[in-house]
Amino acid sequence: MSERHAFVRTPTTPSFLDSQYERKLDASTHTDEFLIGGSEGESANDPWKPSAFESIRSFKKNPVFGGKSTARAPTWSPQPRRLQRTALDWASLVFYNGLTYLVTFPFFALAARVGQVNGKVTNPETLQRLQNLTKMAATVFPIAFALVAGRTMSKVAAWHLEKGARLQTLEQLMGSRTVFGAVRTQFMLSSYNLLALALVFIWAMSPLGGQATLRVLNTSTKQDIANSVVNYLDTTGPSSFQGSNSATVFLATLNGMYFSSLTAPNTVKSSSLDLWGNLKIPYLTSTGSDWVDVAATLDPSEYSSVLGIPLFNVIDGVSKFNLESNYMQLDCTNVTAVVGDADVRVQFANATTHAVGSLNGTFQGACCVDPNAPDCKATTSWCLGVNNFASRDYMWQRPAGLINITGEIPQTTLLYEDAPYNFGNNTVAECQVTQRYVESSVSCNKTSAQSICAVVAQRESQLAHANSNLTWMSFSGVFDEISTLMPAATGAYQHSGMIDYTQKYVLNPNTSVIMTVDQETGNNTVIGELDPQLIGKRLGQLFNAYYIGSIAPFTMNGDPELGQQVLQPNNYTDANPVFTSLTGDNLIHSVAASVTTETEIYKCSWRWLGILVIATFIMFVLAVVGTYYDVRRHTPEILGFCSTLTRDSKYVAQPGPGGSLLEGFERARWMKDVQLRFGDVYADGEAGLMTGEPGLDGEHIRSLGVAEVKMAARVRPGRLYA
Structure with a gap:
């Protein structure tokens, strides 16, 4: 051979x-x-x-x-x-088993990193990077788990096959190489044993681990409370009208702020802050020492002034503090409205000039209702007058300067009246004036982008103050300036036959209405037809704004640093004579504030972190088990x-x-x-390809098996098989 x-x-x-x-x-x-x-x-x-x-x-x-x-x-x-492994076999074994260990390390590292940053202040870049990692891990974890667990099941089954095992055990292991397969296999085999329980538990870690990576890291806020000092404009301070050459310096600024406030957007008018971010003080609606909550949203007429109080040194965070302020409150009870040519106006008796016609000796003010009268220089569309003043010795004073005055002080009555050229559509309103002193609880939420402050509660001031009948209007020197300049602040004149923006605001503070032609011409604009209480509120808002604006107009610009500089005492220069008060007062009032700072921090969910660590540890153990049985196995893997x-x-x-x-x-x-086919074959392997043993009824009994294509016929439904 x-x-x-x-x-x-x-x-x-x-x-x-x-x-x-x-x-x-x-x-x-x-x-x-x-x-x-x-x-x-x-x-x-x-x-x-x-x-x-x-x-x-x-x-x-x-x-x-x-x-x-x-x-x-x-x-x-x-x-x-x-039957032994070659060097190449060992290298392959080390490589593939090493990969199963490596895939677990990133998840251990992620868990450690999340636990490390817990409670620390967030960094935007780090937070974004960690969130991206957790999202990526949620996708990768089930894949990595399936890689390790599926391979381990095969290695364990191969070792058991080599050692000798029940077919049920082999099927349980080989059928449990996916999450669904682990559950389905146990039911299909009716295998309800410890191995089945262990396999289902192991594979339950795959979706749990994936979900844990998504839920392990969140953010939270940490509150730190600290003490601070907030400065604000003291509204008991003297008006700049009392300074030398005052009007020539600040009048343009004051009138500009006043006009801008009248025509500000409606959102600003109903806001707790004015156009420059100054805090507006609402009218106090109660008396006594009990705090009264202030609604979060107020009608524009519910604020005591269209100009707010400047705040300084408000730091980032939520600041809570109490501030003292005061304002004039008008109670208009005697309001007369005449539509037509009837003239119901009252002539004013001024202490210096403008005394014309038949004087009743009651109201005085720098205004006259007849533009043709001798020495009448006031040509505005409305007038102001009061029925009494403090003594001439105090003509340039303020209520805070008379805190020790005792005795009875009569209440001041303020007279408002229209002065249109055609003497038609007249309104005359008599309003009792009181000075109200209020303590307000303020909350400010300041960030690097914006500062939002609002009064959240109010009560009557618990400090000692002057008699409430002494008002800003009680001092003739100051009132003469206000009654002369304020009616002319928006530029409407008596001879034009129109009303000015002050009157427009009293009629309707809605900016879209103020800017209409109908109001400009004075049609249907009888102030006296309004509710007297509403007239008092709106007139009070405007008088308070003009006076508060005159205290330190250059501090109202929304620049806290610049505003605070000009409020220091005796800050007098030739270029800046306005802020030299007669008494050398510091116009800044300081108050203690509690500041709550909210800081964003990393928040680790320890429950989900534990699940992630357990799931990853189980995956690592599976890698160890897979390696162990892979090394112990000697037979080929089939x-x-x-x-x-x-x-x-x-x-x-x-x-x-x-x-x-x-x-x-x-x-x-x-x-x-x-080419293989699962089809008709014969158990004895000796019969012809298409022949079979006849059954009881003469039908061939066939057998299914895997054979090469030409050695097995395609199955046909209905045939008889053994």
Whole structure:
């Protein structure tokens, strides 16, 4: 017999291939082929006999297997090998098992990082980076867990198969390589044992770990309370009208602020802050020492002034403090409104000039109602007068300067009257004036972008003050300036036959109405037809604004640093004579404030962090277990591979003898071109391809099996199978 060739009828060669189909192994080329010719007996007596052959490696032109190509292909080596790992096998084992450990480390690192930053102040860039990592981890964790756990299940099953195990155990392990598979397999096998419970528990960690990465990190706010000092304009301070050359310096600024406040957007008028961010004080609605809450939203007429009080040194955070302020309150009870030419106005008796006509000796003011009267220089569309003043010795004083005055002081009555040129649509209103002293609880929320302050509660001031009948209007020097300049502040004159913006505001503070032509011409604009209480509120808002604005007009510009500089005592220069008070008073009042600072911090959910650590630890343990059983396993890994269907199969021709040491992937590479079918085969393997044993009724009894395509027929529903 030739040493170059060896021939064998392999155990896996179906007997129905007949004697003329035998296998031949070419020892030099390692190709396996079917022998054509020869007899059954010869093959049995001399299985390693040379013969003519044709290739079946690719099964492409073989008449039995139905292939097409005649290309020759190498076979696996028939030489026996020792059952041991090579250096390449060990390198592969270390590499792939090492990967299973590596995939767990990022999740341990993420958990450690989240625990480390817990309670610390957030950094926008770091926060964004951590949030991106948690989102990415939520996607990667189930994938990594499936990689490690699925591989471990295969390794454990392979080791059990080598050692010898029940089929149920193998199916439980191999079927539990996904989350759904772990649950489904136990039900399909009716396997309700400890292994089933352990497998379901292990795989439950996959979705839990993914969710934990999303929920492990949040943000929260930490509140720190500190003490601070807030400065604000003292409204008991003297008016700048009392200074030398005062009007020539600040009048343009004062009138500009006053006009801007009258025409400010409606959102500003109903806001707790004026156009420049100064705090507006609401009218106090009660008496006594009890605090009364202030509504968050107020009608514009509920504020005591359209100009607010400047605040200084308000730091970032939520500041709470109490401030003292005062304002004039008008109670208009005697209001007369005449539409037509009737003149119900009262002539004013001024202490210096403008005494014309028949004087009643009651009201005095720098105003006259007849523009043609001698010495009448006031040509405005409305007038102001009061019925009494403090003594001439105090003509440039203020209520705070007379705090020690005792005795009865009569209440001042302020007279407002229209003075249109045509003497039509007249209104005359008499209002009792009192000075109210209020303590307000203020809350300011300041950030780097904005500062929002509001009065949240009020009560009557608990400090000592002058008699409430002493008002800003009680001092003739100051009142003469106000009654002369304020009616002309918005530029409307008596001869124009129009009303000015002060009157427009009293009629309706809505800016869109103020700016209409109808109001400009004075049509349907009888102030006296309004509710007297509303007239008093709106007139009071305007008088208070004009006086407060005159205390320190250059501090109302919304620049706290600049405003505070000009409020220091005796701040007199030739260029800035306005802020030199007669008494050298400091116009800043300081008050203690409680500041709550809210800082954004990292907030770790310890519950979800624990779940993440447990899930990651289980994944790490699975990697260790997988490595352990992978090292202990000696046999080839065949579970989970389709190529295992060809192993020891009598219906599949093998590329050569041996091959029992091939791994699943190796066998698949060798036999990748073999076409398999799960179809009709016969249990004895001896009958013709399409013949079967007849059943009781004469019907052939068939058997299903995996075979090469030409060795198994396609199944047909309704056939009888054993």
